[in-house]
Amino acid sequence: xxxxxxxxxxxxxxxxxxxxxxxxxxxxxxxxxxxxxxxxxxxxxxxxxxxxxxxxxxxxxxxxxxxxxxxxxxxxxxxxxxxxxxxxxxxxxxxxxxxxxxxxxxxxxxxxxxxxxxxxxxxxxxxxxxxxxxxxxxxxxxxxxxxxxxxxxxxxxxxxxxxxxxxxxxxxxxxxxxxxxxxxxxxxxxxxxxxxxxxxxxxxxxxxxxxxxxxxxxxxxxxxxxxxxxxxxxxxxxxxxxxxxxxxxxxxxxxxxxxxxxxxxxxxxxxxxxxxxxxxxxxxxxxxxxxxxxxxxxxxxxxxxxxxxxxxxxxxxxxxxxxxxxxxxxxxxxxxxxxxxxxxxxxxxxxxxxxxxxxxxxxxxxxxxxxxxxxxxxxxxxxxxxxxx
Amino acid sequence: xxxxxxxxxxxxxxxxxxxxxxxxxxxxxxxxxxxxxxxxxxxxxxxxxxxxxxxxxxxxxxxxxxxxxxxxxxxxxxxxxxxxxxxxxxxxxxxxxxxxxxxxxxxxxxxxxxxxxxxxxxxxxxxxxxxxxxxxxxxxxxxxxxxxxxxxxxxxxxxxxxxxxxxxxxxxxxxxxxxxxxxxxxxxxxxxxxxxxxxxxxxxxxxxxxxxxxxxxxxxxxxxxxxxxxxxxxxxxxxxxxxxxxxxxxxxxxxxxxxxxxxxxxxxxxxxxxxxxxxxxxxxxxxxxxxxxxxxxxxxxxxxxxxxxxxxxxxxxxxxxxxxxxxxxxxxxxxxxxxxxxxxxxxxxxxxxxxxxxxxxxxxxxxxxxxxxxxxxxxxxxxxxxxxxxxxxxxxx
Numbered sequence: 076x077x078x079x080x081x082x083x084x085x086x087x088x089x090x091x092x093x094x095x096x097x098x099x100x101x102x103x104x105x106x107x108x109x110x111x112x113x114x115x116x117x118x119x120x121x122x123x124x125x126x127x128x129x130x131x132x133x134x135x136x137x138x139x140x141x142x143x144x145x146x147x148x149x150x151x152x153x154x155x156x157x158x159x160x161x162x163x164x165x166x167x168x169x170x171x172x173x174x175x176x177x178x179x180x181x182x183x184x185x186x187x188x189x190x191x192x193x194x195x196x197x198x199x200x201x202x203x204x205x206x207x208x209x210x211x212x213x214x215x216x217x218x219x220x221x222x223x224x225x226x227x228x229x230x231x232x233x234x235x236x237x238x239x240x241x242x243x244x245x246x247x248x249x250x251x252x253x254x255x256x257x258x259x260x261x262x263x264x265x266x267x268x269x270x271x272x273x274x275x276x277x278x279x280x281x282x283x284x285x286x287x288x289x290x291x292x293x294x295x296x297x298x299x300x301x302x303x304x305x306x307x308x309x310x311x312x313x314x315x316x317x318x319x320x321x322x323x324x325x326x327x328x329x330x331x332x333x334x335x336x337x338x339x340x341x342x343x344x345x346x347x348x349x350x351x352x353x354x355x356x357x358x359x360x361x362x363x364x365x366x367x368x369x370x371x372x373x374x375x376x377x378x379x380x381x382x383x384x385x386x387x388x389x390x391x392x393x394x395x396x397x398x399x400x401x402x403x404x405x406x407x408x409x410x411x412x413x414x415x416x417x418x419x420x421x422x423x424x425x426x427x428x429x430x431x432x433x434x435x436x437x438x439x440x441x442x443x444x445x446x447x448x449x450x451x452x453x454x455x456x457x458x459x460x461x462x463x464x
Numbered sequence: 465x466x467x468x469x470x471x472x473x474x475x476x477x478x479x480x481x482x483x484x485x486x487x488x489x490x491x492x493x494x495x496x497x498x499x500x501x502x503x504x505x506x507x508x509x510x511x512x513x514x515x516x517x518x519x520x521x522x523x524x525x526x527x528x529x530x531x532x533x534x535x536x537x538x539x540x541x542x543x544x545x546x547x548x549x550x551x552x553x554x555x556x557x558x559x560x561x562x563x564x565x566x567x568x569x570x571x572x573x574x575x576x577x578x579x580x581x582x583x584x585x586x587x588x589x590x591x592x593x594x595x596x597x598x599x600x601x602x603x604x605x606x607x608x609x610x611x612x613x614x615x616x617x618x619x620x621x622x623x624x625x626x627x628x629x630x631x632x633x634x635x636x637x638x639x640x641x642x643x644x645x646x647x648x649x650x651x652x653x654x655x656x657x658x659x660x661x662x663x664x665x666x667x668x669x670x671x672x673x674x675x676x677x678x679x680x681x682x683x684x685x686x687x688x689x690x691x692x693x694x695x696x697x698x699x700x701x702x703x704x705x706x707x708x709x710x711x712x713x714x715x716x717x718x719x720x721x722x723x724x725x726x727x728x729x730x731x732x733x734x735x736x737x738x739x740x741x742x743x744x745x746x747x748x749x750x751x752x753x754x755x756x757x758x759x760x761x762x763x764x765x766x767x768x769x770x771x772x773x774x775x776x777x778x779x780x781x782x783x784x785x786x787x788x789x790x791x792x793x794x795x796x797x798x799x800x801x802x803x804x805x806x807x808x809x810x811x812x813x814x815x816x817x818x819x820x821x822x823x824x825x826x827x828x829x830x831x832x833x834x835x836x837x838x839x840x841x842x843x844x845x846x847x848x849x850x851x852x853x854x855x856x857x858x859x860x861x
Contacts, residue, residue, distance in 0.1 A: 116584065116585065116586035117585065117586060117587065119584065123584065123585050126583065126585045126587075126588050127585055127587055127588075129588075130585065130587035130588050130591055131587065133591060134587070134591070283487070284487050284490060284491050285491075286491040286494060286495060287490065287491060287494060290494065290498065296843075297835075297839065299842075300838060300839040300842035300843060301799070301835045301838045301839055301842075302799035302800070302802040302813070302838055303799075304802045304803065304805065304813060305802065305813065305817065305831060305834050305835050305838065308813075308817050308821075308831055308834075309831050309835070312821070312827040312831065313509075313827050313828060313831060315512070316508065316509045316512045316513065316827065316828065317504075317505035317508050317509050318508055319504075319508050320508075320511065320512065320515070393601070397602070397603040397604070398603070400603040400604075400605040400606060401605060401803070403605070403806075404605075404803075404805055404806055411603070411605065411606060411609075415609070426618065429613055429614050430614045433606060433609065433610045433613075433614055436606050437602045437606060437610075440601065440602045440603055440606065441598065441601045441602055444600075444601035444602070445597060445601045448600075448601065
């Protein structure tokens with residue numbers, strides 16, 4: 076409109092040129108500070124304003140009840156169900172944290188003998204050292220770190236947790252293990268075994284030998300095509316059938332075998348992705364140096380391939396960590412199962428007990444998984460420099 | 465030395481170092497190991513089964529099953545001579561039912577949240593982010609138990625059901641809704657909808673041809689949708705409104721009549737939908753971000769509106785990135801529906817790998833069949849999605 080007034084057609088080709096000045100526009104009210112930010116991000120248009128109001132309404136509906144439940148109405152101290160009963164307290168009752176407090180030992184160690192729990196603590200500390208060593212890029216001697224985490228730590232942890240008369244450690248059968256201990260044991264065993272197995276399967280899938288390739292492809296596709304729960308059922312019910320008469324692996328071992336095989340198929344696909352991302356030149360360079368297959372893989376290809384896929388490995392581990400909850404279905408007392416089991420305790424039977432237990436479990440899993448995903452994103456950003464296409 | 469070797473042509477090496485010989489040797493060793501493991505496992509299994517006096521083979525398939533299943537899509541009863549084979553079918557159909565509905569709902573919710581995460585609106589974007597982070601970082605099993613035990617179970621018992629408009633009742637035994645009872649001429653409504661869909665397809669084909677030939681756009685979708693609504697309504701009215709509803713009635717202890725949806729189904733559906741939507745949202749977000757900004761800028765420069773840009777330029781290109789991970793999310797949802805066993809929804813795993821396995825004891829056969837079913841679903845889905853995928857990819861120039 077305004078433009079049309081001072082624009083005249085110049086030639087037959089239909090090009091237009093202005094013949095006068097455009098009217099001055101008003102400066103924006105403000106383009107910095109809180110007000111401008113609110114205008115731009117929350118109220119820039121009518122639909123946007125409606126969305127903002129909807130967002131505030133959702134927040135208004137969701138946040139106060141959650142905060143009331145978790146913090147303001149929560150019961151922090153108490154020794155029995157009376158502490159968390161609305162009728163006894165004459166006040167709204169939120170989460171019954173007193174119940175979690177009393178049960179914390181059970182949630183973390185299961186029925187592991189109280190006098191022996193220092194062994195579990197030692198294993199956790201050792202595991203934490205290994206994890207930091209491997210995952211914190213600044214810490215040197217990664218090779219020794221891998222040796223420690225994938226060889227020394229599992230062996231020492233095994234003898235510490237199971238117990239051995241040689242070091243005067245009392246035997247603790249696995250049916251007494253439970254809680255966070257079992258969750259961490261299963262996920263650690265899953266990662267420690269699935270990584271080497273997954274590398275082998277990935278190499279097998281890219282191998283030139285047809286039989287090796289066929290075997291790897293069938294294994295990977297089969298395992299990835301079925302739900303974990305059927306693998307666990309298989310490990311739990313069928314494994315004892317397939318073994319000779321005298322061999323009766325205890326139920327934790329069976330589940331560990333199932334989880335390790337399951338995770339290795341997923342790991343194999345991730346490692347394969349890493350292998351495919353390595354340029355041909357690396358293979359050819361290694362071969363021209365006269366390296367054999369295994370030398371080439373171990374010294375040249377795998378270090379690069381595995382480094383690229385660290386974020387994906389961590390993501391798989393998050394999935395594995397969440398999936399460990401499924402073992403409760405085949406009767407292993409993992410963290411979630413110990414919480415479920417505590418609900419039947421009549422001393423703590425209140426209407427809020429279940430919700431409290433689930434909230435505690437959710438917070439626990441969230442902290443672990445979210446922490447790991449933040450790590451993997453951080454690592455991704457770190458690795459992205461120089462690798463970006 | 466080197467010249468000497470070169471003179472003789474290819475250097476003679478010991479067969480020990482010949483890659484071909486080595487390759488064959490490795491494969492023979494692998495084959496022997498596999499054969500040995502399979503042989504050992506089979507003989508042990510036969511031995512163990514004989515010792516435990518468990519029958520083998522698939523004879524149990526036609527043996528009468530002595531249990532009942534509450535939710536069933538085909539007739540099944542412990543007294544009506546239903547077999548373990550029927551139980552398998554009931555479980556399989558229940559799995560497919562929850563997976564099918566779950567996939568549809570999770571796709572809708574996932575797309576909404578994925579797009580919302582990219583919204584210019586700060587609060588909507590942050591709310592979606594919180595949803596995605598919380599849902600993705602807690603185990604599905606925990607979420608299912610939460611929905612079932614902490615949300616649906618504490619609902620009032622049937623006598624004190626919460627009611628919506630006096631027609632839909634909510635209690636701890638599920639949702640009870642009025643069930644539609646089609647009258648004698650109700651089939652005409654179905655036929656009318658089918659006709660409308662056929663016309664809609666024909667119209668959009670015609671519209672595409674016309675636009676390619678003349679550049680004129682014909683509002684095929686608008687007219688098609690209108691017909692899809694109007695035609696069945698006319699048929700329904702012309703047939704004399706032959707649909708009535710049977711309302712649930714409050715009796716002494718329970719609600720009778722109507723259509724009941726079991727709480728196990730609701731919990732599983734809600735859990736799977738919300739969980740998978742979190743993952744789909746991330747795929748959608750990644751897919752949309754993968755379309756470079758230049759594409760939408762170019763579309764705007766051509767004079768396309770925001771909606772047209774999204775529909776004609778961004779979404780088709782984003783779909784190419786979204787579909788492969790979307791497929792694997794669908795498969796994950798189907799496989800995750802096996803967690804039904806934890807809350808007692810009678811899916812394939814709960815009915816077959818649970819009850820049937822316990823009653824027959826035939827672990828090998830039952831678990832093998834179950835795995836085969838999931839494997840078939842997985843492989844078929846990825847087969848079809850691969851076809852679709854290659855068709856999408858061909859568009860790329």
